[in-house]
């Protein structure tokens with residue numbers, strides 16, 4: 001296969017326009033850069049979980065190369081907009097303070113209970129990132145970031161497909177019913193809203209010496225991140241969640257779920273903005 005991945009060098013850097021970047025956008029991009037840049041640790045964990053599946057291990061390694069590239073591209077963009085910030089410096093802070101247990105080695109099993117469960121969780125992360133970069137790309141005006149988001153979102157949709165196909169391969173051997181899949185999916189979504197992104201937001205943006213306040217950091221992050229979303233981004237995300245759990249998209253339940261998701265995003269954003277005012 002001669003798939004040509006995009007490169008950081010080929011981005012239209014000469015068109016960079018810092019005047020089109022607001023402080024909130026810059027903050028969330030710095031946080032996103034850290035989460036993406038740290039993906040290589042996750043690939044090692046995935047290779048342990050799928051220790052006798054060399055085909056998937058190779059795909060997981062390539063996946064991590066692409067995620068790290070996302071981190072580098074976003075980090076470099078943020079460094080150019082704010083020369084006082086450094087990706088490596090912020091990353092050192094993120095790594096020092098945030099290490100999920102399963103990155104530390106230990107048993108070969110998935111923290112999700114099965115390989116299928118692990119793939120459902122990965123599908124949720126790719127659902128989140130694909131919709132997030134689509135939303136930022138659609139709403140931002142800065143040409144280089146727009147281009148970066150377009151490339152990244154396309155990669156994230158492809159990653160979802162990799163994990164979704166692997167999920168289906170394992171579902172033939174493992175028994176993981178739809179409700180169990182939904183439980184893993186909702187658990188993984190709740191997790192990202194909690195610690196990983198909040199800590200990344202803190203490591204990327206806090207002033208020197210400022211202590212980590214999880215709630216404060218979470219609110220600051222979520223209120224900004226949600227503001228980019230439009231209903232079409234959520235509709236697609238809900239369809240991807242449904243698909244990964246084995247439920248039919250475009251059913252009545254799907255329609256209901258998209259309404260609930262949009263209501264949740266809107267009310268949360270309003271509440272957090274009010275609290276910040």
Ligand SMILES: [Fe+2]
Nearest residue numbers: 036067070129
């Ligand atoms: Fe990514």
Ligand SMILES: [Fe+2]
Nearest residue numbers: 126129156159
């Ligand atoms: Fe991805």
